[in-house]
Amino acid sequence: MGDREMYLRRAWEEIEGRAGHITKASSIMETEAYGYTDQDNFLNMVLEIETGLSPHRLLAELLTIEAELGRVRTIHWGPRTIDLDIIYYGDQIIDDDDLRVPHPDLHNREFVLKPIAEIEPEWYDPKRQKTVGQMLDELI
Numbered sequence: 851m852g853d854r855e856m857y858l859r860r861a862w863e864e865i866e867g868r869a870g871h872i873t874k875a876s877s878i879m880e881t882e883a884y885g886y887t888d889q890d891n892f893l894n895m896v897l898e899i900e901t902g903l904s905p906h907r908l909l910a911e912l913l914t915i916e917a918e919l920g921r922v923r924t925i926h927w928g929p930r931t932i933d934l935d936i937i938y939y940g941d942q943i944i945d946d947d948d949l950r951v952p953h954p955d956l957h958n959r960e961f962v963l964k965p966i967a968e969i970e971p972e973w974y975d976p977k978r979q980k981t982v983g984q985m986l987d988e989l990i
């Protein structure tokens with residue numbers, strides 16, 4: 851919602867400041883809303899970062915950044931100023947109540963797979979045991 855590019859820029863700065871060093875960035879893609887479709891288009895992008903933080907510490911920092919950037923949770927899958935998800939954490943598989951990595955719905959989301967394919971076309975999903983390219987091909 852609002853000035854979408856500005857929120858992406860601010861999130862980028864905050865991630866550099868407190869979450870890790872950004873090593874690659876996809877382009878910014880305008881995408882139609884998925885799930886709850888009665889809302890405006892999203893801007894999506896994927897960042898690759900190097901971090902010394904554990905997965906849970908990283909999640910905590912991302913949630914803090916979301917809160918700082920004014921995210922209010924209302925409608926499930928609904929409009930938001932910013933949404934920061936951990937899609938992969940290296941090749942780790944995490945299935946905790948508050949953190950699931952690889953992101954459980956990533957294979958259904960073109961707005962996730964496309965930007966990953968742009969920066970890491972050979973990326974291999976440790977859970978589904980497929981590359982992002984394969985998962986993109988299998989999207990209906």
Ligand SMILES: Nc1ncnc2c1ncn2[C@@H]1O[C@H](COP(=O)(O)OP(=O)(O)OP(=O)(O)O)[C@@H](O)[C@H]1O
Nearest residue numbers: 923926927933934935936937948949950951953955
């Ligand atoms: N890989 C992950 N990355 C970010 N948050 C996660 C992850 N796995 C589980 N969560 C949990 O999800 C909560 C955030 O849910 P949120 O409201 O942002 O979901 P959403 O973005 O609307 O939907 P989705 O997760 O399907 O994209 C966080 O508080 C966190 O505990």
Ligand SMILES: Nc1nc2c(c(=O)[nH]1)N=C(CO)CN2
Nearest residue numbers: 881882883884885892927961
């Ligand atoms: N296009 C698009 N649609 C969505 C998105 C998103 O990032 N992009 N995120 C959602 C919940 O995380 C729900 N729907």
